[in-house]
Amino acid sequence: MQRIVAPSMLSADFGHLDRDTRMIDRSAAEWVHIDVMDGVFVPNISFGFPVMKPIRKATSKFLDVHLMIVEPEKYVARFVEAGADLVTFHLEATADPDGCIARIRGAGAKVGVSIKPATPVEALREVLPKVDLVLVMSVEPGFGGQSFIPGSLDKIRELRALVSELGLETIIEVDGGISAANAREVFDAGAEVLVAGSAVFKAADPEAEIRRILEA
Numbered sequence: 235m236q237r238i239v240a241p242s243m244l245s246a247d248f249g250h251l252d253r254d255t256r257m258i259d260r261s262a263a264e265w266v267h268i269d270v271m272d273g274v275f276v277p278n279i280s281f282g283f284p285v286m287k288p289i290r291k292a293t294s295k296f297l298d299v300h301l302m303i304v305e306p307e308k309y310v311a312r313f314v315e316a317g318a319d320l321v322t323f324h325l326e327a328t329a330d331p332d333g334c335i336a337r338i339r340g341a342g343a344k345v346g347v348s349i350k351p352a353t354p355v356e357a358l359r360e361v362l363p364k365v366d367l368v369l370v371m372s373v374e375p376g377f378g379g380q381s382f383i384p385g386s387l388d389k390i391r392e393l394r395a396l397v398s399e400l401g402l403e404t405i406i407e408v409d410g411g412i413s414a415a416n417a418r419e420v421f422d423a424g425a426e427v428l429v430a431g432s433a434v435f436k437a438a439d440p441e442a443e444i445r446r447i448l449e450a
Contacts, residue, residue, distance in 0.1 A: 382411030
């Protein structure tokens with residue numbers, strides 16, 4: 235399986251987003267992860283459309299946009315227009331996952347679906363064949379800098395088994411508390427993409443930390 239690191243811009247220096255995005259662009263990371271929070275679905279507010287555009291200009295890498303917002307179907311096309319290569323919505327945030335998927339695909343991007351720690355893997359069974367990626371939250375969404383929930387490893391293994399059972403090639407991404415210290419066991423559990431925020435941007439050498447995560 236592939237190994238990809240997606241540094242999370244939520245942990246970047248908001249006063250120097252261009253600098254930090256260009257650092258990722260030079261690094262071994264293949265994706266740039268952008269967390270969008272509305273203060274309703276999660277108790278915090280982050281990036282919107284205006285911030286997406288300069289990030290898109292500063293990097294040629296794959297823009298991985300994670301929407302932690304209610305009724306995401308209303309906004310997904312605008313995030314694709316702003317430069318998203320993949321848009322991930324939360325299964326818990328919409329009453330119309332099929333409509334959300336159709337709007338993302340119609341706008342020309344890949345589709346991801348995410349689940350919170352309390353949501354069981356089985357809840358994904360019907361939607362799994364329709365998406366390109368599943369993002370497993372290994373912390374409660376809404377804040378950076380949290381510790382990895384150990385039970386997430388079993389959840390990743392269960393999801394990998396379900397993907398195999400259904401004969402799919404769905405990418406598994408994991409977000410929350412990722413660092414070089416636990417990257418190997420998360421990759422070994424079946425993940426292919428690891429989102430790392432604080433571990434990268436608080437490191438003395440962020441580019442070296444990205445390599446450490448990849449080579450764990």
